[in-house]
Amino acid sequence: MTENRKYNVLITGGTRGIGKAISLRLAETADTVIVNYVRNEIAAQETKELIEKHGARCLPIKANMLYAAEIDRMFDLIQNEVEHLDVYVHSAALSSFKPLTEIKANQWNFVMNINTRAFLLCTQKCIPLMEGKTNGKIVALSSLGSLRVVPNYGALGPTKSALESVVRYLAVELAPRGIQVNSVNGGMIETESIKHFPGAEEFVRETTKHTPAGRIGTPEDIADVVIFLLSDAARWIYGQNIVVDGGLSLV
Numbered sequence: 001m002t003e004n005r006k007y008n009v010l011i012t013g014g015t016r017g018i019g020k021a022i023s024l025r026l027a028e029t030a031d032t033v034i035v036n037y038v039r040n041e042i043a044a045q046e047t048k049e050l051i052e053k054h055g056a057r058c059l060p061i062k063a064n065m066l067y068a069a070e071i072d073r074m075f076d077l078i079q080n081e082v083e084h085l086d087v088y089v090h091s092a093a094l095s096s097f098k099p100l101t102e103i104k105a106n107q108w109n110f111v112m113n114i115n116t117r118a119f120l121l122c123t124q125k126c127i128p129l130m131e132g133k134t135n136g137k138i139v140a141l142s143s144l145g146s147l148r149v150v151p152n153y154g155a156l157g158p159t160k161s162a163l164e165s166v167v168r169y170l171a172v173e174l175a176p177r178g179i180q181v182n183s184v185n186g187g188m189i190e191t192e193s194i195k196h197f198p199g200a201e202e203f204v205r206e207t208t209k210h211t212p213a214g215r216i217g218t219p220e221d222i223a224d225v226v227i228f229l230l231s232d233a234a235r236w237i238y239g240q241n242i243v244v245d246g247g248l249s250l251v
Contacts, residue, residue: 005031005056007086007134010078012036012065012122015047017191018141019091021219022226023047026089027054032082034059036074036092065092065118066110075125085129087230090119090140093156097197100154107155115159120166127179136179137230140167141222144187144245152198160185164241171239182229182237187245188216213246 009026013019014035020043027033033056037044044060051058059081063074078085094114096107119140130136142164144150145157164183171181188194188207197203208216225244228234243249 009087013092
C-alpha cells in the first residue's frame with residue numbers, strides 16, 4: 001500500500017494477537033483502521049491508542065462474527081464513517097480444542113460460522129465499498145491445521161480448509177471486479193490461544209523441536225506476509241494460500 005494515508009482498512013479480530021499486529025502495521029500508512037472485536041473492551045481501547053500513535057484514525061467496532069445481523073450492523077457503522085474500503089483482513093477465529101469425534105453440533109456451527117461463513121459475509125459486504133472505487137485487497141488468515149492433522153484441532157482445521165477454498169472461488173469471481181483475494185496459512189504462533197491447547201507446554205516444545213527454523217512463530221511473522229500481500233509487489237498473486245510456518249510443513 002502507498003504511504004499517502006488515503007486508504008481505509010478493516011481487520012476482524014483486530015485487537016489481539018495476530019490481528020493486533022496487522023492492525024498496528026497498517027496504522028503506519030493507513031488513514032482509517034477499523035478494528036472489530038467481540039468482547040474485550042480493554043484490549044480494544046489499548047489497540048485504539050496504539051493505532052492513533054501511528055497517526056491513523058481508529059474505529060473500534062464491537063460485533064460478534066457468529067451472527068449475520070451483527071455483521072450487517074458493523075457494515076452499517078462502517079458505511080457511516082468511510083466512503084470506501086481498500087483492505088479487509090479476516091483474523092477473527094474461534095476453536096474448540098478437542099478431538100473431532102467429540103465436537104458437539106453447536107460447537108461445530110460456532111467454529112464454522114466465525115472462521116468461514118463470517119469471512120464470506122464480510123467479503124460480500126466489502127464488494128460495494130471496494131468495487132469501482134479502489135483496488136481492493138482481501139486477506140484471510142488460515143492455519144496449518146487445514147493442511148495436516150494436528151491433535152485436538154479437528155474443529156478448526158476443516159473450517160480453515162473450507163476458508164481456503166472460499167478464498168480461491170472469491171479470487172476468481174472478484175479479480176475482474178478489481179478485488180484481489182488471498183490467504184496466509186500460519187504454523188504455531190505465540191499467542192494467547194496456545195494456552196488453551198491440551199498439554200500446551202509439551203505441544204509447543206514438540207512443535208519447536210520439529211520446526212526447521214527452530215522456533216514457533218510470532219504475530220509479526222504473519223503480519224509481515226499479510227503486509228506483503230497487500231502491497232503492489234504482490235499485484236500478480238491471486239487466490240493463493242501462503243504458508244508461513246518456519247518450514248514445519250516440509251518435514
